[in-house]
Amino acid sequence: MKNKLAMLGTGLLAMASPMFAQGNAPAGNGSPDYHLAAAYIAMGIASGLCGLGQAKAVASSAEAMARNPGATAAIRFALILGLVLIESLALYTLVITYVAKP
16 A cells, blocks of 8 residues: 555656746746746645545535435535535635636
């Protein structure tokens, strides 16, 4: 298990390395612009946390429907509304990554 996690971490770092490759000459005072890299990292974090939140919401709603089948319609409505709000976080960060491009 520990070896698999090490390989996964190494693979993720290897795939992320082109993000830090040298690009065009920096504008202004000569310091590089890290806004794009920060936006991509934020998108990754937001997507991962959205996935965890959606999984918890679906698991909780399935348990609630199993405990009280009479309230299935209300639980389903609350689940869909919650999933929409959770997904909006990922969509907002996706918009930010497009806006952050130099």
